[in-house]
Amino acid sequence: MSSTGATLMGLTAADLGTLLAALATLAVLVALYAASTVRNPMNRRVKALNDRREQLKAGITASTGKRRAKIVHQNDTTDRMRTFLSSLKVLQDDQLKVAQVKLAQAGIRSKDWAIAIIFGRLVLPIVVGGMAALLIYGVDLWPHWGAMKKFGVFAGALLLSYKAPDLYVDNMVTKRSQAIRKGIPDALDLLVICAEAGLTVDAAFARVARELGAAYPELGEEFQLTAIELSFLTERRMAFENLATRVKLDALKGVVTTMIQTEKYGTPLASALRILSAEFRHERMMRAEEKAARLPAIMTVPLILFILPTLFVVILGPAACSISEAF
Structure with missing residues (x-):
C-alpha cells in the first residue's frame, strides 16, 4: 500500500526523520572521536625546539633512526631539486635567502623548503599553464568565449600558479604575525x-x-x-x-x-x-577603537540590503493589505 503523505524530494516524513537521526548520530560519533584523540599542540613544538638545542649544542640532529632516515630522504629530494635548478641557472643565493627568511617567519624551520618554493615557482606555471592551454585552446572546452577572454584566463592561470607558493607562505606569515x-x-x-x-x-x-x-x-x-x-x-x-x-x-x-x-x-x-x-x-x-569606528560604515550595506526591506515589509505590509481591501 503506497503512502499518501506529503513528500520532500521523494522522501516521506519518516524517511526524513531517519536521515536526520543518522546525521545526528554521525555528528555525535565524530565529536566523541575528536574529543578522545585531541593532542597537545605544544608537543610538536617542544620536539622541534629540542632538535634546535641539539643542533646548537653538537652541530647535528640527535633523533631516532626512523627520523634520521626521513631527514636523509628529504635531503636527497632537495638535492635533486637543487641540481635541477642549478642546471637551468635559475637558483640565486639572494633569492634563496629571501625564501628562507619568509619560511622562518611562517614558522617553518627547515631551510630545505626554500628549494621547494623556488622549484614550485618554476614547475607550477608549466603544469597549470599547460593544462589551461589544453583545456582552452586544445580541447576548446568553452567555445563561446572570445579570444580576449581565453587569453585572459590563460594569463591569469599562469600568473596565479607562479605566485601561488609566495601567496601561501605570505598568508602563513600574516596569520602567525x-x-x-x-x-x-x-x-x-x-x-x-x-x-x-x-x-x-x-x-x-x-x-x-x-x-x-x-x-x-x-x-x-x-x-x-x-x-x-x-x-x-x-x-x-x-x-x-x-x-x-x-x-x-x-x-x-x-x-x-x-x-x-x-x-x-x-x-x-x-x-x-x-x-x-x-x-x-x-x-x-587604538586598533580596537579604529575597528569600532569603522563598524557603522561597514554595517551600512547589510542594513540597506537586508534589514530595511524586511522592516518595510513588516511595517507597511498590514497597511498595504488594509488599503487594498478598502478599495
Missing part, C-alpha cells in the same frame, strides 16, 4: 616580573615561554628558541637579531632593540620593558 602580536603585551609584563625577581635574560625568556605556551603557542615557541640560542650562541646579540628576523613585526623589533641596548649599556631592563608594554597596550586599544 597576528597571533604573536596579541601576546606581546602579556609577554612583556611577564618579562618585567621575571627581571624584577632577579632572573637572567635567558631564564626570563624560558619562563615566559612556559607560561604563555598554552595561550600563545607561536610566541612561546619563539621565546623558547631565543632562550636556547642565548644559552648556546657565542654572541647574545645574535640571538636577539635572529628573533627579530624570524618574526615579521615592528613591535617585536623594538623589543629586540631594547634588549640589545640593555645588554650593551647595562640600562635597567624592567623599566624599559614596562614602558614598551604600556605602549603596546595603548596601540592595541
Whole structure:
C-alpha cells in the first residue's frame, strides 16, 4: 500500500526523520572521536625546539633512526631539486635567502623548503599553464568565449600558479604575525616580573615561554628558541637579531632593540620593558577603537540590503493589505 503523505524530494516524513537521526548520530560519533584523540599542540613544538638545542649544542640532529632516515630522504629530494635548478641557472643565493627568511617567519624551520618554493615557482606555471592551454585552446572546452577572454584566463592561470607558493607562505606569515602580536603585551609584563625577581635574560625568556605556551603557542615557541640560542650562541646579540628576523613585526623589533641596548649599556631592563608594554597596550586599544569606528560604515550595506526591506515589509505590509481591501 503506497503512502499518501506529503513528500520532500521523494522522501516521506519518516524517511526524513531517519536521515536526520543518522546525521545526528554521525555528528555525535565524530565529536566523541575528536574529543578522545585531541593532542597537545605544544608537543610538536617542544620536539622541534629540542632538535634546535641539539643542533646548537653538537652541530647535528640527535633523533631516532626512523627520523634520521626521513631527514636523509628529504635531503636527497632537495638535492635533486637543487641540481635541477642549478642546471637551468635559475637558483640565486639572494633569492634563496629571501625564501628562507619568509619560511622562518611562517614558522617553518627547515631551510630545505626554500628549494621547494623556488622549484614550485618554476614547475607550477608549466603544469597549470599547460593544462589551461589544453583545456582552452586544445580541447576548446568553452567555445563561446572570445579570444580576449581565453587569453585572459590563460594569463591569469599562469600568473596565479607562479605566485601561488609566495601567496601561501605570505598568508602563513600574516596569520602567525597576528597571533604573536596579541601576546606581546602579556609577554612583556611577564618579562618585567621575571627581571624584577632577579632572573637572567635567558631564564626570563624560558619562563615566559612556559607560561604563555598554552595561550600563545607561536610566541612561546619563539621565546623558547631565543632562550636556547642565548644559552648556546657565542654572541647574545645574535640571538636577539635572529628573533627579530624570524618574526615579521615592528613591535617585536623594538623589543629586540631594547634588549640589545640593555645588554650593551647595562640600562635597567624592567623599566624599559614596562614602558614598551604600556605602549603596546595603548596601540592595541587604538586598533580596537579604529575597528569600532569603522563598524557603522561597514554595517551600512547589510542594513540597506537586508534589514530595511524586511522592516518595510513588516511595517507597511498590514497597511498595504488594509488599503487594498478598502478599495
